[in-house]
Amino acid sequence: MTAHPESPYQGQKISLLTKHGKELVIGSELSQANCTLVHVHDFDTDLLGNFTRDIPRSGSQLEAAQLIQ
Numbered sequence: 001m002t003a004h005p006e007s008p009y010q011g012q013k014i015s016l017l018t019k020h021g022k023e024l025v026i027g028s029e030l031s032q033a034n035c036t037l038v039h040v041h042d043f044d045t046d047l048l049g050n051f052t053r054d055i056p057r058s059g060s061q062l063e064a065a066q067l068i069q
Contacts, residue, residue, distance in 0.1 A: 007033035014038065019045050
């Protein structure tokens with residue numbers, strides 16, 4: 001196991017909105033920072049646009065995230 005530097009998210013509860021399995025990769029890293037991962041899976045993230053641009057993404061990633069609040 002590789003030592004990780006202190007994270008600004010140390011011990012925090014982190015919500016991850018994804019439907020493509022990113023929680024499997026990101027979750028292991030967050031657990032090393034003693035974070036609790038909450039996987040939000042009941043929202044179709046492709047409605048915000050996708051990387052292949054089949055569904056256009058308007059604005060930045062931050063603007064897309066603010067739309068779902």
